[in-house]
Amino acid sequence: MESYLLASTATGRKRVIAELTRGRKFAQQLQALLRKSPETDVIDGSGMTSAQILVNKILDSYNRSLPNISTDEYDEVSEVLGVDSLCLDGHRRSEDSGESCKTSVRKDRRGCYKRRRTSETCIKETSTWIDDGHAWRKYGQKSILNSPHPRNYFRCTHKYDQGCPATKHVQKIQEDPPKFRTTYYDDHTCKNPYKSSQAIIMDPTAGDTSSKIIWSFESQIEPDYEPNDPVKQKNNEQVQDLPNIISGSSDYFISPCHLTTFDQTSCPVTAFSSGSDRGDVISSDVYSCTASTHSMDVDCMIVGLDDFLEYD
């Protein structure tokens, strides 16, 4: 992510930083605005609400920034966003056409993919495995040095059909009580087709119900899921059993990463009030995001904002 900021010239870099800083400022204003009651939002002469005006400013900020990124870096942006995946052809070949080129696949894999640089967008530690609302497909498992538990590798199910670059690593870091560390890489660009149970997360800073955030969940298997483990099964059921608190509303998903973007510092996210079993499960999670992902964070906010604007 930080590579986005590495414009080819010092002047260009300054310009990018200035624009992104500007965007962040607008995003913060928007954040404050959204905490207010929507009724207080001012409508200007053009008929736009102040929130919409801020959205336009943020988008404008990014539109000004992107041309300042050099071609190589723009390619990198595209790569991260899944616009032009660097080796989709390479690994799709085997999945699409089966054994047609088995013998050459091994050789062709040389240089087929780039190893990911350290660019995690979100780290989450949970006492239980909770679902984050996206469909993940496990593509690997690896024992890690000095770690008694293997690390599990997941990619978005829609990696190939929608080019979604999102991946995550899940590793059990503590046995008793069980603790899992989930590291998210890249954001989802897919349109998540899963609509399952939803939850409402109350903004802890707000006293009224005007600042509800819907948090969607989907069932998912624990990284080292054991079908015969009743405890783990129960945890999965807890997530699945979340009720549709708001029905009939457009289903919009805010991932744990997105939630943290509303507060740009690491902070625990509290879901539901105390006394709720389900809430206990969710509120035990701790999220943290890398400080270098502000621009992506703002982007996430924009995505969420569109939904906010549509949700009336």
Next chain:
DNA sequence: TTCATTTGACCCTC
């Protein structure tokens, strides 16, 4: 039959 998971091999970065 289709799709997800497992697992060993390959490849990249440090």
Next chain:
DNA sequence: GAGGGTCAAATGAA
């Protein structure tokens, strides 16, 4: 060369 991330054939489940 070690360690870690990804690929893809094999296998299993629905």
